[in-house]
Amino acid sequence: MSDDTTAADLVRTAHDDAALPERFENPGLPPHRPRMADTDPAADKRAERQVVALFAISVLGTVGALVAYFALPSDGTVESVRQTTLLLGLGLFLGMAGIGVAAVHWAKTLMSDHEKVEDRHPQRSDDATRAAAIQVLRDGAADSGIARRGVLKGAVVSALALAPLSIAVPLIGEVGADWNVSKFRHTVWERGRRLARDPSGTPIKASDVTIGSVFHVIPEGLADEDHWIEEKAKAVVLMVRLDPRDLTEAEDRKDWSYEGIVAYSKICTHVGCPVALYEQQTHHLLCPCHQSTFDIADGAKVVFGPAKRALPQLPITVDEEGYLVAQDDFNEPIGPSFWERLK
Numbered sequence: 001m002s003d004d005t006t007a008a009d010l011v012r013t014a015h016d017d018a019a020l021p022e023r024f025e026n027p028g029l030p031p032h033r034p035r036m037a038d039t040d041p042a043a044d045k046r047a048e049r050q051v052v053a054l055f056a057i058s059v060l061g062t063v064g065a066l067v068a069y070f071a072l073p074s075d076g077t078v079e080s081v082r083q084t085t086l087l088l089g090l091g092l093f094l095g096m097a098g099i100g101v102a103a104v105h106w107a108k109t110l111m112s113d114h115e116k117v118e119d120r121h122p123q124r125s126d127d128a129t130r131a132a133a134i135q136v137l138r139d140g141a142a143d144s145g146i147a148r149r150g151v152l153k154g155a156v157v158s159a160l161a162l163a164p165l166s167i168a169v170p171l172i173g174e175v176g177a178d179w180n181v182s183k184f185r186h187t188v189w190e191r192g193r194r195l196a197r198d199p200s201g202t203p204i205k206a207s208d209v210t211i212g213s214v215f216h217v218i219p220e221g222l223a224d225e226d227h228w229i230e231e232k233a234k235a236v237v238l239m240v241r242l243d244p245r246d247l248t249e250a251e252d253r254k255d256w257s258y259e260g261i262v263a264y265s266k267i268c269t270h271v272g273c274p275v276a277l278y279e280q281q282t283h284h285l286l287c288p289c290h291q292s293t294f295d296i297a298d299g300a301k302v303v304f305g306p307a308k309r310a311l312p313q314l315p316i317t318v319d320e321e322g323y324l325v326a327q328d329d330f331n332e333p334i335g336p337s338f339w340e341r342l343k
């Protein structure tokens with residue numbers, strides 16, 4: 001459009017357009033092209049023979065499947081099961097595909113080839129149907145008696161108006177809730193606290209932990225804590241003893257294990273499921289929720305899955321009686337990452 005086009009020009013153009021006939025003509029149907037089978041009797045016969053052959057293939061396939069089922073029963077060996085399954089599958093495939101392809105070929109080559117046009121009917125219902133629908137609604141309202149029962153009307157309106165509050169009020173209450181996530185930074189593990197079996201609470205001696213064994217661990221005396229269930233949810237640990245030669249330990253973590261015994265948070269760093277499926281040969285720990293996999297032999301680093309960081313480690317040692325004890329809390333906050341984490 002040139003710079004000196006005026007509003008009047010635009011209006012005039014719009015009016016001119018309105019005066020134009022329809023821009024796109026209905027192209028209609030393309031000219032009818034007769035098929036070979038319509039004009040050539042030999043082609044018609046050929047198409048018929050093809051359809052018959054396809055149905056015959058279907059018959060042979062079905063018979064073949066039955067023969068495979070009855071005449072070649074599997075003797076239980078993998079090889080015979082394979083063979084029977086292959087022949088059965090082949091027979092069924094030919095039986096079904098033969099019918100399908102024959103039907104399509106028959107329709108395309110031999111059935112009548114008249115093009116038909118079916119106009120769409122208007123979407124709008126006719127006036128009588130619309131009036132009937134409105135009458136149904138009116139009858140329903142009249143049946144309910146709501147117009148002449150004032151108290152009932154008030155009760156319905158009150159119930160409908162108040163019902164959303166049961167959802168809205170708790171949500172509004174959350175606005176002022178304790179959103180301080182610092183409580184997730186620490187657990188009840190502390191220096192000298194013994195590692196105990198979950199759920200009995202019996203403390204564990206290092207000498208009880210054999211190579212390859214797995215212990216589900218809680219802090220000793222957990223049941224005496226306030227809110228012990230919440231504390232347990234954060235403090236659960238999976239402890240494994242490996243051959244120390246299999247362990248790959250970072251320089252600053254060399255003294256966090258004890259003679260091959262390592263302890264890691266059981267809370268998945270993806271979205272917090274308990275990670276407790278230990279694969280002894282690979283030393284992999286699998287989370288059942290979304291298959292995050294952690295390598296216990298290498299700092300519980302993520303080797304597969306959606307988790308983005310290693311499981312936090314609980315540094316451990318033994319006390320003078322030989323019981324396993326924590327050296328401190330976990331090395332970092334347990335569980336899924338959250339927005340106020342420092343690391």
Ligand code: FES
Binds near residue numbers: 268272287290291307
């Ligand atoms: S919670 Fe463990 S992988 Fe998702």
